[in-house]
Amino acid sequence: MENIFSKTWDAKGNEEKIYSTWEKAGYFRPEIKFSKQYTVNGKQYTEEDYSEDKNGKPFVIPIPPPNVTGKLHIGHAMFVTLEDIMTRYHRLLGEPTLWIPGTDHAGIATQSVVDRDLRKKGIKKNEIGREKFLEKVWEWKEKYGGKITRQIRRLGASCDWSRERFTLDDGLSSSVNEAFSLLYKKGLIYRGNYIVNWCPRCGSAISDDEVEHRAQKAKLYYFKYDKSFPITIASTRPETKLGDTAVAVNPKDERYKEFIGKEYRIELDGVKRTVKIIADRAVDKEFGTGALGVTPAHSPIDWKMAEENGLEVIKIIGEDGKMTAQAGEKYKGLSVKDAREKIISYLNNAGLMEKEEEIENNLAVCYRCETPIEPLPSLQWFVSMKPLAEKAKKAVESGDVKIIPKRFEKEYFHWMDNIRDWCISRQLWWGHRIPVWYKRDAKLKVESEKLKVDQKASGASEALEASEAGNVYVGENPPKGWTQDPDVLDTWFSSALWPFSTLGWPHFAEDKVGNPKSEYRNPKQIRNSNDQKLEANSWQLKADSDSLGFTPYDYQYFYPASVLETGYDILFFWVARMIMMGIELTGKPPFHTVYLHGLVRDEHNRKMSKSLGNVLDPLDIIDEYGTDALRMGLVVGATPGQDVAVGKSKIKGYRNFSNKIWNASRFVALRVSDGDLVSGEIGSSKIEDLDIDENILTDADREVLKVHKLTKSKVKEHLDKFQFSLAGEALYDYFWHTFADVYIEEAKEQLLGENPKYEARNPTRLAYARAKREQIINSNDQNGILNQVQDDDPKKLKSYLPEDATRQQSSSLGGLQAGNLHPVSDNTKKILLKILSETLIMLHPFVPFVTEAVWQELREIYPKLSESIMIAEWPLTTTSTTRIHRTD
């Protein structure tokens, strides 16, 4: 033991070994707890008692799946730490606990990374074609796919890797297809030609949520289409005016009242159009000339006006970012930028330009590549969101889903109230190909340049179904010879299914496997005795379950999840959509609680960025200070939804804390065994159950036991309320400043077996500790829980006060006789061991590695400790209540 128990905690040399021991032992799989026998207050409890108590309810967290080819960053470290704390805590509480890991295929992100890589090698994706390119992406995935999960392991994540999922797995892909089909059949998915956000660089449509707005300086040009046109318009994008079919003015604008309803034939640099003057309240009289050139095809507002006024939609910019033939011979094929220059010089030369003005406006850009968005009409697939949003909103309103912190519920409602249909098709190759087949050929996506705005509102699918009847197949078994839609689904579509697709939905949903809930309510039955049972029942889906890696009842037992933990930045992208899809497809919200953490910033609260050079690489930190230190640094001081400042000095402080845990425990281990270890023995008595003799407690003993008890109740309360920072802080403070600074120092005296002293070695410090404890009790006690820690006889406590401290305190030693001093040091050893081991358990969710290392050392002295701290029992807060309910 001595060689392992070195003077300082060697995180680097131990963490990976410890992790692989855990993983090999299978502690991350929820079934490990089911075979356990419980003994509480000397009574045996069967597994059935246990499951009744919990209503068979497991604790489940679906991981926010990182990009499969991604690299670990501090944001990952944040969510892994928080989720691991919850997972380990609930596991220690004895609940069947499942944290499902997995990765996301990350459509555009992965495709463009591989594309870039191939280009460097001189390979162009359009030349090698779809099949070959996808092979390359899969190769890339095989090569780099394991990296992120290995790195997540280094953070100590106790996920059940045997259930690891990838969004493009067979199982998940079939969930995606099934979800698409179901929604299509319900009329919640439709195809239509609508104006979408087109990213010319990604070469794909993107959803409204993927568009960001950047403030920019722009030029506003004032001009007329031609000399004969009566109204001057203002535009920042004169090149789009080639597609104008109307001019909109405010109905209250006196200047233009007389023109409303009239039509004009105009000719703009050779392009002839009919322009109607329409009235729309959205037009600001004060902006520009108060007259807006309406370009239905290339502006979302204009599109809406066109819908309302039955205007012609003329697409003058194509998906390639170049002007189409509709823009006229002079402009066809020009880039948007060139077209703008050309038309500006035309307007100037023709004497149509009246003035230019510098203004500030917002530019819509792609959130991935920052490329300016080109709005254009395109034939795409959409999810009709309003019906989904209504239910999703109710789930939060009713409290079925709780969002922490609460203020995000407001943002959530606002988003739901203002929701628009979700464009889910992407013109990419990497992803879930849309499960739709067409009878004729794949070129259904004709370049329609002259389109009437589809009258069909979202949700009304009859019209489309009629037109598609017999020509479109949606599902997994297409008729022979039909052609599949070339597009793939938005990555967030599969992410939205994550909490249930990872568990086997829809293959193992109730209607597919019957309802075995009553029989298989607790998976311990599956694990312990059911392999045979399943075979005996020759259960038909078993083969499927084996090939997909699910157990048949995962979905029914583990769904819905308990907590969904992630950063607030993807509340809408991911969380909101999961709630919508979960309710629609499974009939229940996919989780009960949403915990949103803040973003990690540098120590001066600046955003981490490469250009500032303040990026913290979690792997570097782990190498330098250890995982435990990183985890504490991330969690302490972080309140939900609030960004947290993390710098090296903070993490260094928690490295010191890890070392403190190590050394305090080292002290206990060495002193308790007196360096001369006989297993199970303490001095003259056996350790057994650490039955502390209450009659010979010293002042210090009493004090530390009280603070210990207080800490237990505080920590549990905080953890139950998702107050991880406060729990971590309370443990830190107690361990360092009471257990180590006060009690260990006092224990040094009490352990002098020959001639122990009973007076406090440092009465001032003890009094100080006591005062602090009382203050905590007084200020925190709401329900009277903490009062249980109050002293029975306040008078006795006077002896703690400094002025009385020199008094002989042997009275507090009860019946202890002068010649019988040894029991005190034995008792001290037991107290040290007891409170240390309990504290280690509470610390374990925060600092899993050092606590496990120390635990293993303590097992040498006290073999009754569980074989791993991971599967220990959370210390009971009170003696009167047991956490296992007996039915008799």
Place this chain on the structure above:
RNA sequence: GAGCCUGUAGCUCAGUUGGCCAGAGCGCUUCGUUGACAUCGAAGAGGUCACCCGUUCAAGUCGGGUCAGGCUCACCA
């Protein structure tokens, strides 16, 4: 334009439904320490809790307003 959040010690932040003589870590000052730990200990300095008004026996905490910083959403061409 709409909504939300933040403003507490030099720095980064805690402070749960109002009861604090206002806390932590880092930093700073002084002292100590060969025996678990210099990755340590003890003592200490440092705050009109942004500002103003109000509710209350009591306000960092609740209400109204002002100022400052930040975030989200949004069709100002």
